[in-house]
Amino acid sequence: MKTSIFKNQDALAGLLFMGLGALGFAIALGYKFGTTIDMGPGYFPRILSLVLIGFGIVTFIKGLRTCMPVEGGWAWLPLLLLSASLLLFGFLLERVGLVPALAALFFVSARAGHEFKALEVLVLTAVMAVFAAAVFVWGLKLPYSLFAWNF
Amino acid sequence: MEIIDHFVLGFGVALSLQNLAYCFLGVLLGTLIGVLPGVGPLVTISMLLPITFGLPPVSAVIMLSGIYYGAQYGGSTTAILVNLPGETSSAVTCLDGYQMARRGRAGAALAIAALSPFVAGCIGTLLIVALGVPLASWALRFGAEDYFALMVLGLIAASVLSHGDMVKALAMVVVGLLIGLVGTDVNSGIERYTFGLPELADGIGFTVLILWSIGPIYWASPCSPSACSRSPRSSSTWSRRRRAKSSRKTSAV
Numbered sequence: 001m002k003t004s005i006f007k008n009q010d011a012l013a014g015l016l017f018m019g020l021g022a023l024g025f026a027i028a029l030g031y032k033f034g035t036t037i038d039m040g041p042g043y044f045p046r047i048l049s050l051v052l053i054g055f056g057i058v059t060f061i062k063g064l065r066t067c068m069p070v071e072g073g074w075a076w077l078p079l080l081l082l083s084a085s086l087l088l089f090g091f092l093l094e095r096v097g098l099v100p101a102l103a104a105l106f107f108v109s110a111r112a113g114h115e116f117k118a119l120e121v122l123v124l125t126a127v128m129a130v131f132a133a134a135v136f137v138w139g140l141k142l143p144y145s146l147f148a149w150n151f
Numbered sequence: 152m153e154i155i156d157h158f159v160l161g162f163g164v165a166l167s168l169q170n171l172a173y174c175f176l177g178v179l180l181g182t183l184i185g186v187l188p189g190v191g192p193l194v195t196i197s198m199l200l201p202i203t204f205g206l207p208p209v210s211a212v213i214m215l216s217g218i219y220y221g222a223q224y225g226g227s228t229t230a231i232l233v234n235l236p237g238e239t240s241s242a243v244t245c246l247d248g249y250q251m252a253r254r255g256r257a258g259a260a261l262a263i264a265a266l267s268p269f270v271a272g273c274i275g276t277l278l279i280v281a282l283g284v285p286l287a288s289w290a291l292r293f294g295a296e297d298y299f300a301l302m303v304l305g306l307i308a309a310s311v312l313s314h315g316d317m318v319k320a321l322a323m324v325v326v327g328l329l330i331g332l333v334g335t336d337v338n339s340g341i342e343r344y345t346f347g348l349p350e351l352a353d354g355i356g357f358t359v360l361i362l363w364s365i366g367p368i369y370w371a372s373p374c375s376p377s378a379c380s381r382s383p384r385s386s387s388t389w390s391r392r393r394r395a396k397s398s399r400k401t402s403a404v
Contacts, residue, residue: 010316017322024329027344041341045332048325055322062318135187140198 009070010063017056024049078112085109097148098137099129154280170213173206177214181221186228195222220272227264231257330355 005011025046034040085108092101106125110116136142164170180202184195199218203211226241231248244264251260279286306328310320333344334354345351 010319013319013322017326020326020329024344031341031343032339039338041336041339041343045329045343048328048332052322052325052329055318055325058318059316059322135184140184 005064007069008063009068010059010066012063012070014056014058014060014063017059018053019056021049021052021054021056024052081112082109085112093144095148095150097146098132098144099146102129102132158280164209165213170210173210173214174217177217178221181218181223182225182228183221185222185225187225190222191226192219192222195219195225220268224265224268228261231260231264330360 005015028042028045028049031042031045032040033042033046036043085105088108089101089105092104103125106121106128110121110124133146137144137146165174177199180199181192181195184190184198185192190198196215196218200215203214206214223241226236227244227248230236230241230244231252234245234249236242236245248260248264251257306324310317310324329344331354333351335342335352342352
C-alpha cells in the first residue's frame with residue numbers, strides 16, 4: 001500500500017521531529033559549545049537537538065515502511081479559536097478587567113466545540129466569573145480589577 | 152523508649168481541640184485552592200501563609216501542613232474528573248483515575264485518591280520518625296550523580312509507560328527536554344531560546360504548557376463528537392506535559 005508522505009502518520013511525525021531538532025540546533029549554534037569537561041550553554045541543547053533529529057529519522061523511515069495513513073482531518077478552526085481565546089484573555093485581562101476577559105474567553109473557545117449553545121455558555125460564563133472573582137480577586141487578593149478601561 | 156515519650160508529647164500537642172480545628176481549616180482551604188489546576192501545594196502554602204501569621208508557632212505549622220496535604224489532594228480531583236493534573240505529582244493520577252471516572256467510578260477514584268495518601272502518609276511519618284536521623288546523614292551524600300540517575304530513570308519510565316510507539320515517546324521526551332531548556336541557563340546565566348523576550352527568561356511554566364496543549368487535543372478531532380476522539384489524544388498530551396515538566400528539573404542540573 002502506497003501512501004503519500006503528507007498522509008503518512010509516522011513520516012509526518014518524523015519530519016516534525018527533524019524540523020524541531022534542526023530549529024533547536026540552529027538556534028543553539030549561537031550559544032558557546034564548550035568542551036565535555038567544561039560544558040558551555042550550547043552543549044546540552046545541541047546534543048539534544050541532534051538526538052531529536054536522530055529519532056526523527058528513525059520515525060520517518062519507519063513511517064515509509066509501515067505506511068499508516070493519518071486518520072481524520074485537521075480541525076484548523078478549533079485549534080485557531082482555542083489558541084486565540086487564550087491570547088484574547090491575556091490581552092483583555094489588563095485592559096477591560098477580569099469579567100469581560102472571561103466572557104470573551106468562554107464565548108470564543110465555546111465556538112470551537114461541536115455545538116454552540118448560547119444560553120449554556122452564558123450561564124457558564126456567569127458562574128465562572130463569580131467563581132473566579134471570589135477565589136482570585138476577593139479570596140487570594142490577586143491584583144486584577146473586575147472591570148476596567150485601560151487602553 | 153525515648154521515641155515513645157516523644158510520640159506521647161507530640162500527640163498531646165497535636166490532639167488539642169484548638170490545633171485540630173486549625174488542622175481542619177488548613178485542609179479545607181488547601182483542598183479548595185489546590186483543586187485549581189496549576190496551583191500546587193507550594194503555591195497554595197505561599198498564598199495562605201499570611202493567614203497563619205497571627206497563630207502560635209505550633210498551630211501555624213499544623214495548619215500549614217494541613218494546607219499542604221489538602222492542596223496535594225486537591226490536585227488529584229481535577230486529574231480524575233477532567234483529566235487535568237492540578238500539579239505535577241498528580242499527573243500520574245490522570246492515568247487510571249480519569250479512566251475510572253469515564254467508567255462512572257469517579258467517586259471510588261476520589262475516595263482512593265484520598266485514602267491512599269492517608270495510609271502512605273501515616274507509614275511515611277512513622278518511617279521518618281524511626282529513620283530520620285540516619286536518613287539525614289545519607290541524604291547529604293545524595294549528589295549530582297544520584298540526581299542525574301534518578302532523572303534518567305524518570306524520563307525512561309515516562310516513555311516506557313506511555314503506550315504506543317517507543318521511539319516517538321522517547322522523541323517526545325527530548326522535545327520536552329528542549330522546552331525545558333527555554334529560559335536562563337543556571338550555569339552560565341545565558342538566556343537560551345528566549346528570542347529576546349524577557350517573559351521567557353524564567354522558562355515555560357507547567358500551567359502554560361497545559362493550557363497550550365488543550366488546543367492539540369482537538370487537532371485530530373475526527374469521528375463523531377467529543378468522547379471518542381478525546382481519550383487517546385489527551386493521553387498523548389499528558390505524556391507531553393509530564394515530560395516537559397520532568398525536563399524542567401533536568402535542565403536545572
